[in-house]
Amino acid sequence: MYINMAKKYLDEIETTKDILIPKDPLDRVIGHEEVISFVRLAAKQKRNLLLVGPPGIGKSLIAQAISFHLSAPTEEIIVVHNPEHPERPFVEAKTSKEMEHEVINIEKAEGELLDPKNVPDGVAERLGFKCIHCGDYNSAYLSICPNCGGDKFSHINARRKHLGDLLGMFEMNSDQINIPQERITTTRITNGREEVVIYERVGGEEIKVLDQKALEKRRQIVEEKPRNIIVPLERKVFVQATGASETELLGDVRHDPYGGHPDLGTQPYERVVPGAIHEAHEGVLFIDEIVHISKLQRFILSAMQEKSFPIVGRNPQSAGSSVKVENVPCDFIFVGACNIVDLQYILPPLRSRIQGEGYEILMNTTMPDSEENENKIAQFTAQEIELDGKIPHATKGAVEELVKEARKRAKVIDDKKDAFTLRLRDLGGVVRMAGDLAVMDNSEYITKSHVHLATKKAISIEDQILKRYHTFENALQKDLSSSQRIMNPPKDYHNENVDRSYM
Incomplete structure (x- = not known):
């Protein structure tokens, strides 16, 4: 208990x-009870946060805990090939409902599974499920009927032997020809109209039927534009971007030594890599010690304002430098953290955005x-x-x-x-x-x-030094060799005007 x-x-x-x-x-x-009440509200209302305080008081834990209160993502971000201008791929954000509909379409394209007894006799015979002699149904991989002992494929063998005699140049092995057909294309009448239908053997037990609708769905899937899923539906809703580089934060386009050649290289849409701001879509983007990426703050601000940010090739020497994907979604809750002394280094417009759409909180x-x-x-x-x-x-x-x-x-x-x-x-x-x-x-x-x-x-190493040597200059003097003392006189950590008469 x-x-x-x-x-x-x-x-x-x-x-x-x-x-x-x-x-x-x-x-x-x-x-931090008062802080937590604001954090719960931020999770519910999708508000941004700036957490201020010294290291080790729970800022990271609070940021990560927000994601526990967010709903699961509902959108998947996809980069799609642009056949007319490959270096400007399209971007799509598919909702979970659209993806469910897509799955249904794929299932329709996969056809209907039937018991061999529920298809025309001729189809069942040619696919190997029905014996032509006694009419017994059994495995398609049995060439001899277990019920009557007859050769289930004798009529097929006869046709193949006749074909071999006509060609006159192939020796047909009897072991090879005792194999049923895997697919049969025929026609049938549906609602008074004749349509093409395909019967496929699936394993040794069932037959898949592809009617006109299923065949059309398959054709649509085959013709669908090539695509690259850069932010999948199943993903984490908490993205830690502390100390991230420009590429890690904003995304990039990988280099291709073949320059994206249609036959030899990798197409631009396949080389697009999302940044942390895109991976945090519908989730939390957390950056601790935000001043350490001060030059990237303006990009974060832009992403927060527009709820989207382009992915471009960031290396001018790369084949991906000319590739650009516009308007890639990045609607996230931003949680930044810093110490009090670093507040002055946060971009004022970024703080204004946080204040206008969230809360600044001083931690206890x-x-x-x-x-x-x-x-x-x-x-x-x-x-x-x-x-x-x-x-x-x-x-x-x-x-x-x-x-x-x-x-x-x-x-x-x-x-x-x-x-x-x-x-x-x-x-x-x-x-x-x-x-x-x-x-x-x-x-x-x-x-x-x-x-x-x-x-x-x-205890910290500084406290250990003071406990053993009493002062930092004493510690430095004891730690240096005689030659080092001459070349590099120790400096007091806190006082540049220290007496150096001992040198």
């Missing part, structure tokens, strides 16, 4: 194994010290353990020790008393180190002592 920590208290669990982990990813985000770094929030830290611990998958569950004492650490970090890092830290990525690192220590001890559970030791060990 799992315990819902939203309704129960930490005292009521024995280990994190008892804790119910919510199915909704948004319910797994702790300490702490949450109040309360019994309810202690429960949330317990839930967070259980979630991290399940997500890791390689460490054991934690005891109640271990969770209580982690609660103390969360309280301490809120005071030390954010100068907040009576609060818990929400810099949960670092706190998750403590959970994992404690879990690894438990594995080393062959312990069934993560205990209080494991968490206590992990809090001492799971």
